[in-house]
Amino acid sequence: MVSDKKGEITSTQIVMIVLAIAGFAIVLYLFFFLDFGEMGKRETCHLSVLTRGTVAGAVGGSQSLVPLECITDKICITDSLFGKCSNQFAGEKDITVVRLSGGVEEKRIKIEEISANAMYDCWNMMGQGKIDIFGNFYTENGLESNQATCVVCSRIALDESVIVDILNKVSVNEYMRTHNIPGKEITYLQAFTDKGINSYAQVSATPGGIENFQKKLEGEDKIAVEGAKSEAVVKDKVNRELAFVFMQVRTDEKKSTEGILKNIGLTGATAAGATFMMPVIGNMGSALYALAGGIVLGTAKEIYGAFNAYESQITAAGYCGAFQSAKEGHWEGCSVVNSVNYDFKAINSICKVIQGNP
Amino acid sequence: MNKRGDLLNNILGVVIAVIGILVIFGGAYMLYQKYVNQESEKAKNTIDVLEAKINAIEVGQSTEALVRGLPGWFVAGWGKAITTKPDKCFLSICLCICKGSAVQEADKVKVCQNNGFCRKIAGDDNFDADTIVFLRDNFYSVTIKKVEGEISLKENE
Numbered sequence: 001m002v003s004d005k006k007g008e009i010t011s012t013q014i015v016m017i018v019l020a021i022a023g024f025a026i027v028l029y030l031f032f033f034l035d036f037g038e039m040g041k042r043e044t045c046h047l048s049v050l051t052r053g054t055v056a057g058a059v060g061g062s063q064s065l066v067p068l069e070c071i072t073d074k075i076c077i078t079d080s081l082f083g084k085c086s087n088q089f090a091g092e093k094d095i096t097v098v099r100l101s102g103g104v105e106e107k108r109i110k111i112e113e114i115s116a117n118a119m120y121d122c123w124n125m126m127g128q129g130k131i132d133i134f135g136n137f138y139t140e141n142g143l144e145s146n147q148a149t150c151v152v153c154s155r156i157a158l159d160e161s162v163i164v165d166i167l168n169k170v171s172v173n174e175y176m177r178t179h180n181i182p183g184k185e186i187t188y189l190q191a192f193t194d195k196g197i198n199s200y201a202q203v204s205a206t207p208g209g210i211e212n213f214q215k216k217l218e219g220e221d222k223i224a225v226e227g228a229k230s231e232a233v234v235k236d237k238v239n240r241e242l243a244f245v246f247m248q249v250r251t252d253e254k255k256s257t258e259g260i261l262k263n264i265g266l267t268g269a270t271a272a273g274a275t276f277m278m279p280v281i282g283n284m285g286s287a288l289y290a291l292a293g294g295i296v297l298g299t300a301k302e303i304y305g306a307f308n309a310y311e312s313q314i315t316a317a318g319y320c321g322a323f324q325s326a327k328e329g330h331w332e333g334c335s336v337v338n339s340v341n342y343d344f345k346a347i348n349s350i351c352k353v354i355q356g357n358p
Numbered sequence: 359m360n361k362r363g364d365l366l367n368n369i370l371g372v373v374i375a376v377i378g379i380l381v382i383f384g385g386a387y388m389l390y391q392k393y394v395n396q397e398s399e400k401a402k403n404t405i406d407v408l409e410a411k412i413n414a415i416e417v418g419q420s421t422e423a424l425v426r427g428l429p430g431w432f433v434a435g436w437g438k439a440i441t442t443k444p445d446k447c448f449l450s451i452c453l454c455i456c457k458g459s460a461v462q463e464a465d466k467v468k469v470c471q472n473n474g475f476c477r478k479i480a481g482d483d484n485f486d487a488d489t490i491v492f493l494r495d496n497f498y499s500v501t502i503k504k505v506e507g508e509i510s511l512k513e514n515e
Contacts, residue, residue: 021377086414092407342424344496357403
C-alpha cells in the first residue's frame with residue numbers, strides 16, 4: 001500500500017500556530033510597552049519591601065539578595081505653561097509635571113495636597129514603618145548595624161514660576177489635619193496616629209523653645225549630636241526642592257524602644273501607642289519651603305532614631321516598636337517619614353546609608 | 359512509503375518549543391541582572407545620571423547632581439586630548455565609573471578599562487573632572503559647569 005504523506009498543514013494547525021504567536025506577542029507587548037505609571041512604581045516598591053521583610057524573618061534569609069525596587073518619584077510643580085523645573089531636574093527622566101491653575105488659594109491647596117500625598121504614599125509604600133527592611137543587610141555586608149538607613153521616596157520641586165507669595169501661605173501640616181485622604185474617611189493626621197486625634201502638639205519657634213524640645217527628645221540617653229549639628233545647612237533663601245524620606249533604625253538586639261517613645265512623649269508629640277507625629281514647630285501657617293535652617297539629630301550606637309527638629313516645617317510621622325517581620329529575637333526599632341531639603345548635607349546628616357534608586 | 363513533509367506535522371510543537379526556550383533564557387537573564395548584578399546596575403545608573411546632567415546644560419550654565427555613593431567605586435573623567443585613558447573612551451571626552459583603587463593615574467586607566475562603565479561626551483572641550491572616590495553609601499554632590507571650551511565636574515564638600 002502506498003501512502004501519500006505530503007506535508008499539508010491542516011486548518012487546525014494553522015489556527016494553533018497563529019494563536020500561539022499572537023499570544024506571545026500580546027505577552028511581550030504587556031511586558032515592555034504598558035506603563036502602569038506611578039501606581040505601578042509604588043506597588044513594585046511595596047512588593048519589594050514586603051519581600052525584604054519576609055526574607056528577614058526567614059531562616060537563612062538574606063536581605064541583600066532582594067533589591068529594593070523603589071525609584072524616587074520626581075514631581076515638578078509649575079505655574080507656567082512650559083515650566084519643567086529645569087534647575088532641579090535638568091537631564092533627569094520620568095518627571096511628573098503638575099501645572100497649577102486658579103487663584104492663590106487653589107494653588108496653595110494643590111501644593112499642600114501633593115506634599116501630603118507624597119508623605120502618606122511614602123509611609124504606606126514602606127510598610128508604615130512596621131517592616132524590618134534593612135535589618136540583617138548590615139551584618140551581611142560587614143557594616144555597622146544601627147545606622148539610619150533611608151529611602152528617598154519622592155522629590156518635589158517648585159519651578160521658579162511659583163511665586164513666594166503662594167509658598168508663604170502653604171501649610172501642609174494644617175492640610176493634613178483638616179483633609180481626608182482620598183477615598184478614606186480619616187484625615188492624614190489620623191492615618192498617621194489615631195482616628196480620635198484632631199490636632200498637633202506645638203513647640204514654640206524660639207531658640208529656647210527648640211532647644212528645650214531637642215533636649216526632651218534626646219532624653220537621658222543623651223548622645224553626642226554636635227557632629228550632626230555641625231553638618232546643618234543654614235539657608236536664607238527659598239528652598240525649592242524637598243525630598244520625602246523614609247528612615248529606619250534598628251535598636252540593638254532585644255533593646256526596647258520604650259525609652260525612645262517616652263522621650264518622644266516628653267516632647268509633647270501627638271502619639272497613639274507606638275505611632276506618633278512630632279510636634280509642629282512654630283506657627284501653623286509657616287511657609288513650607290521658605291525655611292531657615294536645620295538642626296538635625298544624628299544617630300549613634302545608643303540609637304533611637306534621627307528626627308529633624310525644624311529642618312522642614314512639615315512635621316514628621318513615625319513608628320517605634322517591634323518590627324512585624326522580625327526574626328526571632330524581638331528586634332525593635334524606629335521608622336520615620338519626613339521631609340528634608342534636597343541637599344546632600346541635609347540628607348547625609350540623617351541618612352548614613354541610602355537604598356532604593358534615588 | 360512516502361514520508362515527505364513529516365516536519366510540517368510537528369511545526370506547531372517546534373514553534374512553541376522555540377518560544378518557550380526564548381522565554382526561559384530571557385527570564386533567567388533578567389533575574390541575573392536584577393539579583394546578582396545589583397552593584398553594576400547601580401553604577402550604570404550613577405554614570406547615566408551624570409552623563410545626562412552634562413548633556414542637559416548649555417555653555418554658561420551649571421547644575422548640581424546628587425548621586426548615590428557606591429563604596430569601592432570611583433568616578434573619573436578624561437578630556438578629548440588626553441591620550442592615556444581607557445581604550446573604550448577612544449578619542450572622545452569620557453566619564454567613567456569604575457570598581458577599584460584610584461590612587462595613581464595609570465591605575466585609574468587600567469581599572470576603568472577592565473572593570474568600569476564609560477560614557478562618551480560629545481564635543482571638543484577640555485574636561486576638568488575631579489576623581490570622586492565613593493567611601494560611603496549615601497549622597498555625593500557634584501557641580502557640573504560648562505563655559506566656553508571647558509566642561510568641569512567638581513565634587514562639592
